[in-house]
Amino acid sequence: MQKVSQQQLIDKAVSLLADGTVSCVLGWTKGEFDYDITPALFTDEASLRQGFVWNDFCGANFSKYLVAKTRKCEGKILVFLKPCDTYSFNQLLTEHRFDREKVYAVGIPCEGMADIDKVKAICGDGISSIDCNGEKMAVQTIYEDAPVQVDASSVLAERCINCKSKKHVAYDELMGDEGDVIDSARFDEVAKLEAMTPDERFTFWQNELSRCIRCNACRDACPACTCEVCVFNNPKSGVENKSPANSFEEKMFHIIRAFHVAGRCTDCGECSRVCPQNIPLHLLNRKFIKDMNECYGEYQAGAEVGSRAPLVNYTTDDLEPGEVFNGRDSDA
Amino acid sequence: MNKSYLQEDLLRMSGVNPRKCMQCGKCSATCPAYDEMEYHPHQFVSMVKNGDIEPLMKSQSLYRCLTCFACVERCPRSVEPAKLVEAVRLAVIRQQGANRMTANDIPALLDEDTPQQLLVSAFRKYTK
């Protein structure tokens, strides 16, 4: 259960619309099922009261939408930002991707979002409704008479288990209590992979990445991927390709994508959330973050507006490319 | 042992590259045993370079070198003549055929005054 209720958010949005602070509201709404929440733009009270949703499945990071929406909307847009969303928000400001003046940001606390696959693993398929308002999540399936009570903590998404920060780094107004930056164990999985032999790693990734269907969902959801024209859509870039034609194509896609967002990725985890094939794509991004932290000092993209990312920076005594492997030669 | 093999062996043993020598003579200038020698350090280097090794092996100069390493220290070209002298000495010993010292000889040589380190190095030196 989220600490700030859906009703509180709707009331806030309605009042900001009413007093003219904002002209539209970027929010979540129900999709076909209770758990596939999608983004929506609300412009009046009625549609807000009817459609606005806030629960454990509102994982979508709205920062990215501001790039396109601020260009279209007259007046300010109200956006609700979870702590991790605020990092993306700042990163996009660093990159001048939208006009800060056109946004009214309300920070909302987040208790972590649920992973529907974990829910399904407990309750089975055929979920007809989910109620997140109680202490426990009540999941009703078409096969059972009574809803199954699920402990929200047991179905927390991976990115939320390893949440890096409950602190909002940007907002105009904060609802609820402010949290802290968390000393998370988010790099443990990367370290585990690093400790494997190259052959094991190759097998692991071959296994994972060969499932890629090149649907581009990771790119489309990624708040760092806001390019006007993506290199993968540009016939002149030399890497344009719309489908995984062979065993290397998808590797190339994911390496290039990870490299393009390296230093800009805030580790929000949207890529893995939206992947229909459940590929742990966030591990690639985290690998870059971990390497950059270790080689060039701690850096959190989006922690502050205007910071200089490690890959557009240097010192004269940086490590040599061959030296990054020093000290992790267990697999050499 | 033919000449070129001997030369190669010397260079390998000593790790010296006599071609680096520019014949400045600083080794001979610095050598404290110069006047005792028939062949002086710079000549040593040039003779080994030219494969003219037999006369060196016969010469008493070999044993006049104090191995003080002054020539090694001061050589501007890092040629290290003293190492070459030592290698020629070794070549002489090795050419003497049978081992001059066997493990069986050692117990008889042990006594209170002789440092064991000496025996170890002698054993090493006199064993092929």
Next chain:
Amino acid sequence: MQRIGVFVCWCGSNIAGTVDVKAVAEALKAEPGVVFSTDYQYMCSQAGQDMIKESVREHKLTGIVICSCSPRMHEATFRKTAAAAGLNPYMVEIANIREQCSWVHKEMPIGTEKAIILGKAAVAKVNLNTPLTPGESPVTKRALVIGGGIAGIQTALDIADAGFPVDIVEKKPTIGGKMAQLDKTFPTLDCAACILTPKMVDVAQHEKIRIFSYSEVSEVKGFVGNFDVTIKKHARYVKEDVCTGCGACVEKCPMKKVPNEFNLGMDNRPAIYIPFAQAVPKVATIDPNACNMLKNGKCGLCARVCTAGAIDYKQQDEYIQEKYGAIVVATGFNPISMDKFDEFAYNQSKDVITSLEFERLTNAAGPTAGKLLRPSDGKHPHTIVFVQCVGSRCDSCAQKGKEYCSKICCMYTAKHAMLTRDKYPDTEVYVFYIDVRTPGKSFDEFYRRAVEEYDVHYIKGMVGKVTPQGDKLKVQASDLLSNKQLHIDADLVVLAAAIEPDKSARPLATMLTASMDTNDFFTEAHPKLRPVESPTAGVFLSGTCQGPKDIPETVSQAGAAASKVIGLLAKDKLKGNPCVAHSNEQMCNGCSSCERVCPYGAITYEDKEFRMPDRTTAIRRVAAVNPAVCQGCGACTVACPSGAMDLRGFMNEQIMAEVDAICK
């Protein structure tokens, strides 16, 4: 589709020796876009170039691939050829089948196969080439000369005489450099001061020359024709324009125990000083580390005796900004430190000196007023040993000296020996040498005179050690020709110390982005054909900052550098390099990644209105590259996430095409 002509050069047997040029020409005929392919003995010859021009006309070529030597050699030549034939010069690509193929691969089949692949890569690139036109930038008609020794003086005078303003930046209080410290010059034995000081005066009086003495270059921005330089003028606590150089302050200064650097510490000077009588500018300078007034506010005598009122204890370092079209580096040399050569007892005995110290000892304006006296006891030395090659020609593993030959020592040692014997015939002079190197006009004759007329004892061999004993220096050395070890009781030992580039050169090179070799000498744009230019456009080299040189060589190189500068400053506009970055506005995100990595500040942003795919319009921030400032490194192209930034002449597509051609 392009119509490409391929021209395979034999380079005599240089290429044809290990590459089957006919096979290469034949194979490339089949490549897409190629309509003509041929081979010829010397493509760079007039006949070869004419053939290219003729083929362009005959086959209506739109692109040219030359398979020949390195593009660093003849790319410019063939671009001119193309232009003469009416093609855009940037439609030419070179496949380097000499330096990177025929010269390194000795077997014909291997060389031929690689040459074909390199040719294919070049064809693939030309297929994507587009005509490029260089941008133009104005030239600031002012030159900066860094270093005020004989090299800098000569360069400045030559440039100024051509009518262009020149600024000299010298870190010492006076110009003159090392030459001002010398006594006589070889092989003519003119007095150094007699030929140098008139030039110094010329500099001072030249209306086109400004001297920034006691100053350093602290920042360099910009590029050829448009350098922005910050000069730091150290506070000398004397108003330069007020001081008359009368010397009253120098005389009255009570702090007289400061080692005199002009005489290499062999005597003392006051805290306020003029380095030497003919100094330019002739103004006093206060040494802030020695002056009592500056250190603890007690004294002020110089201010009291200065009738002109030139003393200013409150003077601050001053920063001067100036624009220049060209920069000449003339930072010069220093003798190396003798600290690592214990065997010569330099640090143990005052009577072991370097050759530069010997110059001061024999100079009429030196610490002994020109009398050759031992530094330790002021007695006349009767036996002098000169040691050559101290720290020169050393193996790099020894880590003591320099690998190179310092070039000037043989001659100045002959000079010293000869002058000593001439003035003091009762002195025995020994010179220990490894080789005597005397290439130069009248050089060997000079050395022979030292031996034959002046009876200097030249001994082939080296000094092994010098031991001070009583008032003598025991010199142990080898005489290789008579196969003896010598023991000489000397009164004075003179070491011909190797020379090295001035320490200020390395940080300066970094500021100028000019390259240096491992010894910190500046590298030339071409060792034979462009010896006075740095590879960095607009930066020129004069004197020993480029390599060891004697005075005549330095002066001729200084003149050569000046003529290059004049050639540059005479132009009103410079044609830039058209291979610069450009941003595709449709694709640009305006994210500033490119701006952050640009070392030249060539990228700015503007808000522009765009028509979006959904037919609305939106204002977006997009990058714009200043082609006059961009130098074409391409750092921005990789930093750009969307690929909006590309580099003309080295476009993503072109490089990918080369990769594909090689990997095919």
Next chain:
Amino acid sequence: MQVKEFKPLIVAFCCNWCSYAGADLAGNNRLNYPAEVKIIRVPCSCRVNPMFILRAFQRGADGVILCGCHPGDCHYTSGNYYTRRRMAMLFSMLDFLGIERERTRVEWVSAAEGAKFSAVMTDFAATVKALGENKRLEDLRCKK
């Protein structure tokens, strides 16, 4: 039956100012290195986009080496410092994906280091040859 000797395909990106000139010097001095090494000239090592490297591997290269001016000597002041960071990160990522780390290398070769160029290329070719064919990154469509 005679087994055909494996000849690795190596793409070398060389910066125009130092390493390409170093390669020219190796040629001037007739310092041999394996013909499998094919050089692509770029203005600065920082022009090399990771996409080029991946493309080479995709098209069947067995090794990719990038040569630039020594740190501090970049003709463009800082280009090779960016190269150093980018390639450190890219190579680490390739290693993370289980691709043999010996297939990629960055070397600083100055215009004066013809001998180093030849030695580096000889060594790199031998290393890549020992690894054998690049199976993990190639695009099978592009092989003949």
